[in-house]
Amino acid sequence: MYGKPPQSLNVINVGVGSFADVINSAGGQAVNVDWRPPAGGDAKAARALAGLVNDPAIDQANRTALEKFLSAKPVLEGVERAGDVIPGMGERTILHSGPPVDWQDVCGPVSGAVIGAVMFEGWARDRDAAAALLRHGEVTIEPCHHHSTVGPMAGITSPSMPVWVVSNATGGNKAFANLNEGLGKVLRFGANSPEVIDRLQWMATTLASVLAAALAASDGIDIRTIMAQALYMGDEVHNRNAAATGLLFKQLVSHALRSGLPVEDIAQAMEFIAGNDHFFLNVSMAACKSMLDAAHGVPGSTMVTAMARNGVEFGIRVSGCGDQWFTTSAPVVDGLYFPSYSMADAAPDLGDSAITETAGLGGFAMAASPAIVQFVGGTPADAIARSREMQAITIGRNNALTIPALDFAGTASGIDVRKVVDTGILPIINTGIAHKEAGIGQIGAGITRAPMACFTKAILSLFETHSGSPA
Amino acid sequence: MPTAQRILSDIYRDSVALMRLSADLADLPGVTQASAIMATEANIRLLFEAGLIEQMSGAAPSDLLIAIEGEDEGSVAAALDRAEALLNNAPPQATGGPDEIRAPRSMEMALDGFPDADLALISCPGEYAAAEATKAVRLGLDVMIFSDNVAIAEELALKQLAAKTDRLVMGPDCGSAIINGVPLGFANVVAPGDIGIVAASGTGLQQVSCLIDHLGRGVSQAIGTGGRDLNAMIDGATMLQGLNILADDEQTAVIVLISKPPAAEVAARIQARAAGCGKPVVISFLGSDAGAPQSGNISIAKTLEQAAHMAVDLSKGVDPSGRMLPRHGLGAPEIRDLISTLSDGQQYMRGLYSGGTFSYEAMLLLEKDIGAVNSPSPIKAKNKLNDIWSSTGNTVLDLGDDQFTRGRPHPMIDHRLRNDRILQEARDPETAVILLDVVIGHGSHPAPAEAMAAAINSAREAANEIGHHPIFITFVCGTKADPQNLVRQQDALRRAGAVVVENNAQAARLAGDIISGL
Structure with a gap:
């Protein structure tokens, strides 16, 4: 600072903005920080954060975690029965979205969907019997995330359901997700009427066998390439999947036709895929x-590896924090509602689908998807601004997934808990909105933000762990 | 009277902006009290005390809370709407230059776009200031913390962290500094030169740097340490570091150290370091029982005025020990003329200061001439003024102290608190002398003497009603190059009939001579 020529001083100004004017008028150079209290005004968390800023060990851990994420190569290998492939899933276990929740506390859509899954499995004949089983703890409910699995909305996955098997060709880890049922009366919004159960049965038999046969005939489908193409075609691969569904369809159809399965089965399966833009x-x-699990478990890393909601709580997981969840109440989304519905009808934020934002897609890649911006209110310029904003809270860019409207910049990747708490810029999430009562379905969509409290709790935990180790 | 509040979620404005907003709202028709605050627990407590709020739930520290008291519901509601409109129309705080789409939201973000940054200037609320400063040090920046209300344990931890990486931490509660000629916080436009200053007092730094400028020399660096740096716990960490910096600085030929009395062992350590620094050092530890005025390279100054004169002499290569300073520039006949305007019963002086170090120095000087004076923060505990809102005998107030400024702007920015007190003292039949400091420079009121002249005139009219004519003694701390201009401010005060002297020591001595001449 000293020994520079007179009248030269470069200042970062935090607080009274007019001090910067004085410095600039006196020949120095000052930049104002658009400051607000960090951590939403939690002074203790603000101090903890300060102790972690620019820490070489954390920065190194984050580079390691990000590199594992970036080098992951997700390949779609097959469709299998959930109970056969999902690690640690017992035969009387049902997986749900978001952080852990007790049966008596679940939200409406999750309650309806779990009951539906019990009936689908044949463990109970009707809703009352299913509810009794659950009440007596004879069926275990656990988070998908504890079993390398994710599911949209209620995220309900039971042992007899078919799941996608995605393998990370670089890291060797696998991830799983159930199959998309389409819109309307569907299990993931809590519907459990006979038509819903019948559809699930068809998906577990006809659809699953066609997809399994098609994938078996392929060498595995490189999903990152499909996502990269879809980003150039107007998808952000969370709330808009029209292009990506078409790309997947193209890769499946010839393999399916050669599978030797009945033509009618293949035709039904292809019609089902073609009729669901969210497939x-x-x-x-x-x-x-699969990409984020590869980055999980790097000691000292402050990179977020999951954001998920169960309709009661919003939770995040952090690479360097093991199996811990950092949770707070899930917000009700202030989005656009379908006619005759409003925020009063909405379930709090729900679903594992924020895994896409955690990976730099969805809301983080809004700039790639002008169509969805219109759907959830806003302009393409807003979309570009939002994607740029996310660059401020992430560790790096994913050059395998680029966005034309951002001059082909890679998607913002690896949310750093420290940067979220420091800037107050909260991760943006595109989401559908479920009715709070089971079975009514989607009533709107919107853009929401991950709540600060999750990140504040994570910072306090990281600081506690870190201050015990050499800085 | 009706009150109402409004919470605006997740809007942040700094305290200075909010004080200006509060003042604007209070001026609206039908509004009796107005306050806009960030809804921290401490701020909400202030609103309780002010009766602006009965109970409040649901406001988070990151929310902005507006509270209005008015003569009727309509005025209150209109004021709340006005407040929201003003906040919404406020321009964004700043942009980070033409290439930046948006202002950086954190220090780290700012540094990404401005990698050549040297220093972080931090003036956010005190409870967050240490955290911001820690980030700055960890990011390799020097720091000036203008904020106060930082715990001393945090100051210690911060200065220890800075020592490890050889960063400089000025503050907390560092109001003023001049680095490479660039004014930081409240500072004056002084000529460049070869005198370096390290000061634990913001107004002390301003007074000495302005007097050096006035005496025709200039300042190389003026480093602030914050008011607690020289207590035993902090151990003079920043002053010792500042001394080292100036000892190594080629531009600096003479060093001045300024503080209220330090802890004895800290004073000894600093003097020892100064004795070995290889340059002449002027030490002005106000009120400490320093030894010989000069030994080796060290000169001891009793006042800020003397410190400036000694530094200028040393800078010119003149021996400073023999110089006599004028008491205040007024002769005995002029003092007699002033006294002759007073009536029976007018017998006490009332010092209404905006600068804390000025009030302290005045009390030291007055004690010698007229005995101990009363004050909310006196030199000796037995002279403590218990009711700070009512003066007794000879009284000196630091109106910039927390006791007076809670929930209000500092008197260097906003004169209303001091104007009210000037009026109150003028109406007191025992008041003979009202002593006022005016501090100009960057950060201060844009036309303080003009504003004060109006207050002096109405105070004089009020005193005339009881047939009294109190004497107003003032001085202006500033330079001709300051935005407010020293000479223009002095002229405005003279036109208002005030006696204008050159500095605080002169003002205190003149007040003492008048009171003891009665």
Whole structure:
């Protein structure tokens, strides 16, 4: 600072903005920080954060975690029965989205969906009997995330359901997701009427066998390449999957036709895929999960490896924090509602699909998807601004997934808990909105933000762990 | 009277902006009290005390809270709407230059776009200031912390962290500094030169740097340490570092050290370091029982005025020990003329200061001439003024102290608190002399003497109603190059009929001579 020529001083100004004017007028150079209290005004967390800023060990751990994420190569290998392939899944276990929750506390859509899954499995004949089983603890409910699995909305995955198997060709880890049922009365929004169960049965038999046969005939489908193409075609692969679904369809159809299965089965399966623009979503989620699990478990890393909601709580997981969840109440999304519905009808934020944002897609890649911006209110310029904003809270860019509107910049990747708490810029999430009562379905969509409290709790935990180790 | 509040979520404005907003709202028709704050627990407590709020739930520290008291519901509601409109129309704090799409939201983000940054200037609320400063040090920056209300344990931890990487931490509560000629915080436009200053007092730094400028020399660096640096716990960490920096600095020929009395062992350590620094050093530890005025390279100054004169002499290569300073420039007949305007019963002086170090120095000087004076923060505990809102006998107040400024702007920015007190003292039949400091320079009121002249005139009219004519003694701390201009401010005060002297020591001595001449 000293020994420079007179009248030269470069200042970062935090607080009273007019001090910068004085410095600039006196020949120095000052930049104002658009400051607000860090950590939403939690002074203790602000101090903890300060102790972690620019820490070489953390920065190195984050580079390691990010590199594992970037080098992950998700390949769609097959469709299998969940109970046969999902690690640690017992035969009487049902997986749900978001952080852990007790049966008596679950939200409406999750409650309806779990009951539906019990009936689908044949463990109970009707809803009352299913509810009794759950009440008596005879069926275990656990988070998908504890079993390398993700599911949109309620995320309900039971042992007899078919799941996508995505393998990370670089890291060797696998991830799983159920198959998308389409819109309307569907299990993931809590519907459990006979038509819903019948569809699930068809998916577990006809659809699963066609997909399994097609994938078996392929060498595995490189999902990252499909996502990269879809980003150039107007998808952000969370709330818009029209292009990616078409790309997947193209790769499946000839293999399916050669499978030797009945033509009618193949035709039904292809019609089902072609009729659901969200069909790719669950594949996208499993791919993101496989990439982020590769980055999980790097000691000291402050990189977020999951953001997920169960309709009661919003939770995040952090690479260097092991199996811990950092949770807070899930917000009700202030989005656009379908006619006759409003925020009063909405379930709090729900689903594992924020795994796409955690991986730098979805809301983080809004700039690639002008169509969805219109759907959830806003302009293409807003979309570009939002994607740029996310660059400020991430560790790096993913050059395998680029966005034309950002001059082909890679998607913002590796959310750093420290940067979220420091800047107050919260991760943006594109989301559908479920009715709070089981079975009514989607009532809107919107853009929401991950709540600060999760990140504040993570910072306090990271600081506690870190201050015990050499800085 | 009706009150109402409004919470605006996740809007942050700094305290200075909010004080200006509060002042604007209070001026609206029908509004009796107005306050806009960030809704921290401490701030909400202030609103309780002010009666602006009865109970409040649901406001988070990151929310902005507006509270209005007015004569009727309509005025209150209109004021709340006005406040929201003003906040929404406020321009964004700043942009980071033409290439930046948006202002950086954190220090780290700012550094990404401005990698040549040297220093972080931190003036956010005190409870977050240490954390911001820690980040700055960890990012390799020097720091000036203007904020106060930082715990001393945090100051110690911060200065220890800075020592490890050889960073400089000025503050907390560092109001003023001049680095490479660039003014930081509240500072004056002084000529460049070869005198380096390290000061634990913001107004002390301003007074000495301005007097050096006035005496025709200039300043190389003026480093602030914060008011607690020289207590035993912090052990003079920043002053010792500043001394080292100036000892190594080729531009600096003479060093001045300024503080209220340090802890004895800290004073000894600093003097020892100064004795070995290889350059002449002027030490002005106000009120400490320093030894010989000069030994080796060290000169001891009793006042800020003397410190400036000694530094200038040393800078010119003149022996400073023999110089006599004028008491205040007024002769005995002029003092007699002033006294002759007073009526029976007018017998006490009332010092209404905006600068804390000025009030302290005045009390030291007055004690010698007229005995101990009363004050909310006196030199000796037995002279403590218990009711700070009512003066007794000879009284000196630091109106910039927390006791007076809670929930209000500092008197260097906003004169209303001091104007009210000037009026109150003028109406007191025992008041003979009202002593006022005016500090100009960057950060201060844009036309303080003009504003004060109006207050002096109305105070004089109020005193005339009881047939009294109090004497107003003032001085202006500043330079001709300051935005407010020293001479223009002095002229405005003279036109208002105030006696204008050159500095604080002169003002205190003149007040003492008048009171003891009665």
